[in-house]
Amino acid sequence: MQKEYTTSFEAIESYDHLDETEKKLFDSAQKFRAIAYAPYSNFTVGCAILLENGEIISGSNQENAAYPSGLCAERTTIFWIGANFPDVKIKKLFVIGAPREALTSVPIPPCGACRQSILEYEAKQSDPIEIYFASLDGAIYKTKSIRDLLPFSFDSSYL
Template identity: 55%
Template sequence: MKEVKIESTFYVFETFDELPNEAAVLMQKAFEARDKAYAPYSNFNVGAAILLDNGEIIIGSNQENASYPSGLCAERTAIYYAGSQYPNAKVLRMAISATSKNKPTQSPIPPCGACRQAIAEYEVKQETPIEIYFMGETGKIAKSMSLANLLPFIFDKSVL
């Protein structure tokens, strides 16, 4: 047996004002999407915005359901819409923001496991990395240069 060490690299912006302009615009769209979330059960609103290589910006918000597994996260809402409406476009970057009515969200909140897997599918399909910026309602913003950085052991079509 041998030990294998895996490292991930993230960039952290202390404030929204430190973001590059393109990322700030996208994060502002994520804020707008977050405000459209339907989250009466968790009180946890999430918004996502995706920039495609054709210049389109796609937004999505989490949509809950009384039958909990039937809801959909903001990231998957956005990426599936992008895939269905612009199947040949590449996803360049994604911005995510989450807020809770129950407590302050001041640290970066990354995509859940299911969303990481969904984003991985598109990153593998397009053969280029997707930059991901994520934050709470306020505070620091984290940036990952690719989904593979967030999910180093990707499950994809190569194992099927």
């Protein structure tokens, strides 16, 4: 069986073009980026996730001297949600990453391991998760599903 693959994303002009909830997600991701534990790479990432019940859960990357024992912001946040809100759907995920001392940056999408983890939760809830990734100065990209960032994805349909 051959699958059809398409991807799409939207560029959001600036922070001012976000709705109030999206601004809260941006601000929370930015706040958690500032407290990331990244003494080795000095690359700090913050993540904020909107749940269907309206709660916003945030996290940051956590490094460890014993590489690769650390964990990305997206996975620290989504795994915490999976453990604490196992039956609540995830609606939106917002991520901001940059070198610690950077004043500007480019939008950084989730890494491959994070994309795979987000895919698992999207498949589990049978509902897409909007993904936003932003620069420090408000350049933002939005996708309607993690499958837009991972078109040739591996999921349970192959098992």
